[in-house]
Amino acid sequence: MKSPIWIALVLAAGHAGMAAASPERAQEKQCGVCHTADKEMVGPSYRAIADRYGGQPEAVDMLVAKVKSGGMGHWGEAIMAPTSARAPVSDDEAARLVKWILEQR
DSSP: OOHHHHHHHHHHHEEEEEOOOOOOHHTTTTTTTTBBBSSSSSSSSSSHHHHHHHTOTTHHHHHHHHHHHHHESSSTTOOEEEESSOOOOHHHHHHHHHHHHHHHO
């Protein structure tokens, strides 16, 4: 039987590597250069993104690709630069950010 201390250490290590997305994390990744919580700037607000894509099963994968690769055309003519041009994110980190954004409704 595994000791409670060992289990706690394993869980803590897992949580440390899977830091939750948050407004601070979005700022660190420079999302706030173009996005805010509830007002359109260069890009749509997090709330507008959540309103448009929330509840759509394919939205997370599509938005992760958009975060990683950039693009244009979903919100007018503004161009979203790929994260590699700003603050690179892993696929997992991009997914956590997208899921956090989709919770902003």
